Amino acid sequence: MKTTTSIIAALSFAALSAAPVLAQETIKLGAPLALTGPLADAGAKSKQGYDICVSAVNDKGGVDVGGKKMKLELVEYDYQSETNRAVQIVQRLINVDKVPFLLSPYGSGDTKATAVVAERYGVPMVAAAAATKSVFDQKFQNLFGVLFPNDMITEAEVAYYKKHVPSVKRVAVLALNSLFPKAIAGEMVKSATGAGLDVVFNTTYSPDTSDFSNVLTQIKGLNPDWIYATGYTQDLILIRRQMADLGLEVKVLTMTAGPSYPEFKENVKSLAENVTTNSWWHQNANYSDNYLFGSSLKYNEAFNAKFKRDATYLEAAATAACQTLAMAIEEAKSTSADAVRKVLHEKTFNTFYGPIHYGQLGQNEVNAALVMQIQNDKLLVLAPENLKQGELQIGVPKK
Amino acid sequence: MIIDRAFALKIAFGVLLFACGAGLSAVLDNYYLQVGTTLAMLCALCWAWNIVGGYMGYPALCMISFFGIGAYAGGIAQAAGVSESLAWLIAAGVGALFALLLGVPLLRLKGHYFAVGTIASVEVLREVANNWEQLTGGAVGLNLPIHAGSPDEVGRFFYLAMLGLAFLAFLITALVDRTKFGFGLRCIRQNEQAASMVGIDVFKYKVGAFVLTGVLGAATGAIYASMVAFLEPKDAFNLIMTIEIPVMVMLGGMGTIFGPLIGGVSYVILKEFVWAYFINWHSGILGLIVVTVIYFLPVGVLGLTWRDIFKKLGASKSTRPATSDIARSTS
Numbered sequence: 001m002k003t004t005t006s007i008i009a010a011l012s013f014a015a016l017s018a019a020p021v022l023a024q025e026t027i028k029l030g031a032p033l034a035l036t037g038p039l040a041d042a043g044a045k046s047k048q049g050y051d052i053c054v055s056a057v058n059d060k061g062g063v064d065v066g067g068k069k070m071k072l073e074l075v076e077y078d079y080q081s082e083t084n085r086a087v088q089i090v091q092r093l094i095n096v097d098k099v100p101f102l103l104s105p106y107g108s109g110d111t112k113a114t115a116v117v118a119e120r121y122g123v124p125m126v127a128a129a130a131a132t133k134s135v136f137d138q139k140f141q142n143l144f145g146v147l148f149p150n151d152m153i154t155e156a157e158v159a160y161y162k163k164h165v166p167s168v169k170r171v172a173v174l175a176l177n178s179l180f181p182k183a184i185a186g187e188m189v190k191s192a193t194g195a196g197l198d199v200v201f202n203t204t205y206s207p208d209t210s211d212f213s214n215v216l217t218q219i220k221g222l223n224p225d226w227i228y229a230t231g232y233t234q235d236l237i238l239i240r241r242q243m244a245d246l247g248l249e250v251k252v253l254t255m256t257a258g259p260s261y262p263e264f265k266e267n268v269k270s271l272a273e274n275v276t277t278n279s280w281w282h283q284n285a286n287y288s289d290n291y292l293f294g295s296s297l298k299y300n301e302a303f304n305a306k307f308k309r310d311a312t313y314l315e316a317a318a319t320a321a322c323q324t325l326a327m328a329i330e331e332a333k334s335t336s337a338d339a340v341r342k343v344l345h346e347k348t349f350n351t352f353y354g355p356i357h358y359g360q361l362g363q364n365e366v367n368a369a370l371v372m373q374i375q376n377d378k379l380l381v382l383a384p385e386n387l388k389q390g391e392l393q394i395g396v397p398k399k
Numbered sequence: 400m401i402i403d404r405a406f407a408l409k410i411a412f413g414v415l416l417f418a419c420g421a422g423l424s425a426v427l428d429n430y431y432l433q434v435g436t437t438l439a440m441l442c443a444l445c446w447a448w449n450i451v452g453g454y455m456g457y458p459a460l461c462m463i464s465f466f467g468i469g470a471y472a473g474g475i476a477q478a479a480g481v482s483e484s485l486a487w488l489i490a491a492g493v494g495a496l497f498a499l500l501l502g503v504p505l506l507r508l509k510g511h512y513f514a515v516g517t518i519a520s521v522e523v524l525r526e527v528a529n530n531w532e533q534l535t536g537g538a539v540g541l542n543l544p545i546h547a548g549s550p551d552e553v554g555r556f557f558y559l560a561m562l563g564l565a566f567l568a569f570l571i572t573a574l575v576d577r578t579k580f581g582f583g584l585r586c587i588r589q590n591e592q593a594a595s596m597v598g599i600d601v602f603k604y605k606v607g608a609f610v611l612t613g614v615l616g617a618a619t620g621a622i623y624a625s626m627v628a629f630l631e632p633k634d635a636f637n638l639i640m641t642i643e644i645p646v647m648v649m650l651g652g653m654g655t656i657f658g659p660l661i662g663g664v665s666y667v668i669l670k671e672f673v674w675a676y677f678i679n680w681h682s683g684i685l686g687l688i689v690v691t692v693i694y695f696l697p698v699g700v701l702g703l704t705w706r707d708i709f710k711k712l713g714a715s716k717s718t719r720p721a722t723s724d725i726a727r728s729t730s
Binding site (some may be wrong): 084092095109112120132137182183 | 429434437526530536538539540545549553626628629633637674681
């Protein structure tokens with residue numbers, strides 16, 4: 001009896017909540033999400049990014065498709081962080097749910113595998129978490145990426161430190177052996193060598209490494225001016241602590257992307273001072289946005305009100321992926337894939353995330369790489385010049 | 400080869416089942432074709448594992464090493480311009496060679512040592528794929544040429560290719576089941592020393608079975624690679640799958656012709672069900688269910704008779720399987 005009641009209750013609730021959606025035609029956005037499995041944390045962040053976009057667009061009445069207001073509807077499934085399942089879910093979204101547009105799964109690998117399916121059906125797919133160039137180099141017509149390529153970040157960093165600390169000559173690069181850290185470390189080596197710096201150390205470490213003293217001792221012996229470490233936040237916390245234990249001093253210490261997250265500061269405390277980092281996006285780089293949120297800061301306020309914490313580039317990119325789709329549909333005055341795809345390729349979208357231009361290759365071409373540093377417990381933007389909030393502090397505290 | 404009526408019926412039933420599966424490709428939509436492709440892939444891997452794990456009774460946890468090797472061999476061949484079907488054949492060949500090289504040292508180990516050795520191969524291969532950038536593209540991944548054609552054609556093509564491979568694996572299993580080779584493997588499972596005493600070249604038989612498993616696993620991997628058109632180490636050498644495949648076969652019945660099929664299908668259904676109802680706890684609950692099922696059904700679904708079911712329902716204290724059953728399934 002109890003079961004029957006709860007089933008009836010559930011059904012009536014479903015009917016009630018579905019009613020307003022059914023009353024008007026919606027635009028479905030298909031989203032394979034990594035809600036469980038090893039990518040669950042990142043998957044949950046992507047979902048928050050999509051959710052805030054959908055609710056913000058719907059709160060202002062929906063997307064204006066040639067005078068007709070249409071609400072957005074997110075059709076989502078958990079792909080359990082498994083590539084094969086992500087492919088299966090994209091098939092489902094296209095064939096069963098008939099979504100006209102897709103948002104990509106998390107990470108470069110899963111994005112690429114599902115993009116093949118989207119390309120086959122001609123369904124535009126916007127990727128919020130794929131920055132590696134090789135994902136976009138097969139000239140797919142239906143894949144668009146919000147994050148600009150990794151090398152734009154490292155180029156911006158090398159140029160900045162070369163200008164502000166001319167004495168930086170010797171660079172040591174340490175990266176986690178995983179797709180993204182390895183790719184960005186590779187770009188870093190290229191950018192540094194290209195700018196005439198001497199890469200004295202370049203090594204990867206295996207996932208789950210807990211003792212870096214060996215590798216840090218080697219680095220210390222090489223006496224570098226600039227250490228560039230990239231990996232998971234947990235690894236970077238360990239590296240920063242063990243650097244202090246070994247008394248390893250350096251003019252510039254860059255860590256990607258740990259210092260952007262509050263966990264880093266909370267764990268290394270005063271050792272976080274003067275650590276530099278980079279990012280695709282930060283609310284402090286305040287772009288204005290006439291379509292949805294107003295500005296980067298206002299986006300972060302809205303995000304904070306809803307999820308009780310600050311947004312990182314991950315959630316912001318997810319929101320931006322969804323927002324550019326909505327803007328493209330409005331501009332195209334149609335929900336047809338061909339019309340929207342054309343706008344996505346051609347238009348420059350001015351969003352809270354910064355300007356986005358997908359261009360012919362599909363990957364955002366606008367370089368808005370941020371160089372940032374933790375100073376007095378705050379994360380400040382150092383470059384680009386027009387967003388600057390502080391001057392570079394050289395050297396990191398010993399203890 | 401021994402063919403009796405029961406065996407002929409089993410084969411006829413299997414052929415009919417596969418014929419129905421192939422016929423379904425004309426009516427299913429692409430999503431269900433994709434689900435069917437995954438199911439056929441898992442069943443092919445289960446049948447492949449069943450030769451070493453079921454008939455021979457060696458706890459091999461390296462199914463995904465074969466799968467990944469095949470995926471990369473086929474992927475690299477295709478990226479170098481080799482045609483798709485030839486790349487699959489090359490992958491099968493590479494799988495055989497790899498199984499031979501891996502089998503010669505590993506098959507001298509037994510029991511837990513063998514299991515640990517085989518599971519280490521998955522980790523080692525993933526690290527190799529991660530680091531050998533010139534060949535595998537490293538952690539950045541490897542792009543394959545995309546199979547041309549409309550979504551419907553492509554969906555049907557890979558469904559039929561995978562189904563065809565599963566059928567091949569089924570036929571090979573049937574052959575193994577009824578030939579001297581299979582008999583030798585069963586002898587090895589029961590008592591290796593005794594098998595060698597009666598004149599079975601134990602080491603040759605073991606390596607032979609390992610190579611057969613390797614060929615099938617690698618071919619499955621190559622077809623998967625062509626379908627996904629993008630490979631990365633974490634996807635090709637998936638540690639969870641290397642454990643899931645033996646679990647599926649155990650669920651269905653090890654060392655039987657239909658065990659892998661029944662196990663594969665029921666595990667997938669079970670997994671879907673648990674995942675749909677316990678989204679946050681699914682891994683834990685699935686693990687518990689698997690342990691429970693193996694505990695109560697040590698010889699798999701196929702080892703169950705109606706009498707057993709009634710006996711179990713009647714007397715709950717006799718739910719622990721007879722020791723002879725356990726010996727049969729694990730030795």
